[in-house]
Amino acid sequence: MKDLLRLRTSLSEEIELLLNEQIKAEAYSSAVYLAMSSYCNRNGFDHSAGYLEKQSNEERGHMLKIFKYVNDLGGRAISPEVTNIPQEFESFKTVFELSLQQEIKVTGQLNRIADQCIRLKDYTTFEFIQWFLKEQIEEEYVARRILELFDLIGEEGTGRWQIDKQIPKVSYGESTDEE
Amino acid sequence: MIDTCINIVEVFRTVHGSVSQCDKTNSYILEFGDITNSFRATDFIDFTKRVNSIDLVKMILSSSSVTDVAVLMPPYAERCFVLTLTDTLNLKELLSGAKFNLHLNSIICECLRPHLYSI
Numbered sequence: 001m002k003d004l005l006r007l008r009t010s011l012s013e014e015i016e017l018l019l020n021e022q023i024k025a026e027a028y029s030s031a032v033y034l035a036m037s038s039y040c041n042r043n044g045f046d047h048s049a050g051y052l053e054k055q056s057n058e059e060r061g062h063m064l065k066i067f068k069y070v071n072d073l074g075g076r077a078i079s080p081e082v083t084n085i086p087q088e089f090e091s092f093k094t095v096f097e098l099s100l101q102q103e104i105k106v107t108g109q110l111n112r113i114a115d116q117c118i119r120l121k122d123y124t125t126f127e128f129i130q131w132f133l134k135e136q137i138e139e140e141y142v143a144r145r146i147l148e149l150f151d152l153i154g155e156e157g158t159g160r161w162q163i164d165k166q167i168p169k170v171s172y173g174e175s176t177d178e179e
Numbered sequence: 180m181i182d183t184c185i186n187i188v189e190v191f192r193t194v195h196g197s198v199s200q201c202d203k204t205n206s207y208i209l210e211f212g213d214i215t216n217s218f219r220a221t222d223f224i225d226f227t228k229r230v231n232s233i234d235l236v237k238m239i240l241s242s243s244s245v246t247d248v249a250v251l252m253p254p255y256a257e258r259c260f261v262l263t264l265t266d267t268l269n270l271k272e273l274l275s276g277a278k279f280n281l282h283l284n285s286i287i288c289e290c291l292r293p294h295l296y297s298i
């Protein structure tokens with residue numbers, strides 16, 4: 001008897017499910033960053049608003065990358081339903097605390113996918129997911145650095161105004177030393 | 180067409196129906212109640228997922244006639260499946276048995292592949 005399941009796709013059902021969950025997680029991140037951008041915008045933190053909008057686009061890019069991978073391998077990528085997006089935030093600082101938490105959560109999920117890939121001997125997806133794991137180093141680094149600005153500069157007086165100005169400049173790698 | 184195809188292998192059968200595979204058309208054939216439906220592999224998996232996601236508890240607790248039955252329309256089908264609680268349980272049993280055997284077949288093929296020129 002032919003193996004029709006394998007003819008259809010090289011993705012196992014478990015991995016396909018996990019990747020679809022990740023598609024949803026990236027879409028959720030994208031939507032949350034957009035909500036954060038809006039919050040910053042209406043509270044006068046223009047630089048942060050721009051930075052968060054860019055982040056939102058990046059997360060959508062991540063989503064599409066996985067989406068395409070699933071379809072390319074014969075799987076069924078599912079356009080995710082994204083709900084429960086917070087629209088209000090306690091403070092300027094909370095926005096960035098939440099964004100770090102969100103990134104940490106995503107790193108955890110990606111690690112779990114890598115783990116399952118090894119368990120199921122899916123080295124193709126394991127290789128694919130490496131890019132995302134590397135990306136998370138950067139994402140967590142930047143999120144942490146941004147939070148540190150709140151302590152370094154302090155929120156008193158023109159502090160928040162200055163923090164806002166510095167946020168888009170935080171980056172990982174060579175360019176970090178420039179400022 | 181379905182009845183005369185000689186490449187049909189039975190995957191799983193219960194008293195309520197059967198799932199077969201046609202190697203010629205690369206499709207699965209589900210017989211359940213008075214419905215016979217042929218599926219492409221990808222649609223079959225999707226259909227199985229949809230059946231498995233039917234909320235049985237909701238069906239049991241419901242007093243309205245709308246949620247008493249689950250209605251599923253498989254892709255490219257002429258008829259839809261109208262499932263009562265018992266139908267749903269029976270169909271779930273049939274599909275999970277079939278799924279088990281299909282995965283077993285995948286594992287066997289995987290083991291045999293290095294020894295065969297074509298499979």
Ligand SMILES: [Fe+2]
Nearest residue numbers: 026029059062
């Ligand atoms: Fe991401």
Ligand SMILES: [Fe+2]
Nearest residue numbers: 029059103139
């Ligand atoms: Fe991210």
